[in-house]
């Protein structure tokens with residue numbers, strides 16, 4: 001066990017008021033500054049000395065315009081500063097993307113949800129991030145701004161390894177965008193954790209799909225905590241898409257999902273148990289959306 | 292040092308704080324209000340819960356500077372003189388505490404719940420307190436205290 005220090009290490013605090021100001025500061029202090037949104041990952045990591053103390057903590061919560069949820073008729077946008085609680089209580093998100101609300105409400109505690117953001121959850125880049133599996137099934141993209149301007153990439157390409165993302169030290173995540181879902185599509189997020197509350201996922205499974213006259217017209221499956229990054233179960237999806245949905249098809253797809261992930265043994269669970277649970281939860285999730 | 296303007300329990304403070312000080316450090320050590328407790332120090336246990344701009348937060352993982360120009364309520368801000376807040380009365384009457392270490396945090400989470408919802412369901416009470424751990428009571432008496440507090444605040448008892 002790492003030693004846990006009650007005191008934070010020394011750093012300086014800056015709170016830019018605009019994206020441009022924040023980017024200028026990050027550009028001028030590359031590798032010396034660390035961005036903070038809600039701080040619910042960053043502050044405990046600094047206290048435990050899990051990451052080297054930065055010279056500056058750049059608190060971006062003073063930047064206006066990144067805290068909301070918007071919809072322009074084709075795309076939903078969740079601002080980088082939108083809190084988990086706001087997402088979990090959003091009627092708009094609930095009516096279009098219930099799996100996102102399920103993920104938000106499964107996370108941490110009211111205190112942490114009041115501060116933490118989806119932006120921080122994905123930038124932190126842990127394989128168990130609860131927001132990731134549902135977002136992956138919804139073809140989410142992330143908008144990133146840096147010294148070279150703006151880039152938009154699929155969330156799948158954003159995650160590059162455990163606690164690693166394609167974000168550079170002088171870049172900011174601006175928002176997470178989700179295309180308008182197909183009419184009649186359904187989604188679900190199932191999280192397995194020993195405790196109901198205040199616990200990270202041993203396995204998280206999200207599914208999203210559409211169904212017409214008994215035939216699956218589209219399906220996406222997202223898995224958390226069972227690979228170096230949150231991942232899509234592409235092979236399992238391939239077995240269902242375009243097929244008539246029967247118990248056999250669901251059974252086979254769930255088995256394949258369990259074998260195409262690559263979990264590790266750790267103190268939370270063994271790899272073998274995780275694979276079994278991916279199978280069970282994928283089956284459950286598919287039965288929910290195709291019923 | 293950074294300049295911090297903060298309102299705590301209705302009183303304005305202008306302080307010089309270390310940029311790496313947490314809100315909890317400042318409440319306990321600079322302002323001297325020691326009702327708010329430090330348990331885990333990492334956001335897990337809820338002993339340090341205070342209300343910032345109407346929302347429950349873990350003051351051990353909020354920087355003091357994040358509370359600049361904001362309003363904070365701690366457990367000391369609930370009673371009016373010798374008159375306890377109905378939530379405090381309910382915890383006393385129902386025995387919602389043993390060692391008492393978790394109690395300030397429990398009461399602050401309860402206050403946020405009951406300020407927004409006069410008649411919470413059992414499930415809503417459990418959800419509102421999910422970030423507050425108690426190592427003594429087994430939670431049943433805390434749960435009963437919250438129900439009694441809700442009744443008191445509705446004027447039923």
Ligand SMILES: Cc1cc2nc3c(=O)[nH]c(=O)nc-3n(C[C@H](O)[C@H](O)[C@H](O)COP(=O)(O)OP(=O)(O)OC[C@H]3O[C@@H](n4cnc5c(N)ncnc54)[C@H](O)[C@@H]3O)c2cc1C
Nearest residue numbers: 037038039040041042107108116117120121123130173334
């Ligand atoms: C008690 C407790 C329980 C928790 N339970 C869960 C849980 O059940 N499920 C779960 O998934 N997580 C959980 N977490 C982890 C954490 O709360 C979430 O990951 C949260 O979403 C992080 O958001 P944040 O805004 O606080 O991130 P921060 O701590 O502010 O930032 C996290 C990382 O992302 C970077 N970052 C943040 N925003 C940006 C941006 N806009 N641009 C560039 N970089 C950025 C930061 O530099 C940092 O490296 C828990 C944490 C605690 C303390």
Ligand code: FES
Nearest residue numbers: 330331332337351
């Ligand atoms: S002391 Fe802050 S949550 Fe435990």
Ligand code: FES
Nearest residue numbers: 389391425426427
């Ligand atoms: S009364 Fe002792 S921790 Fe709750």
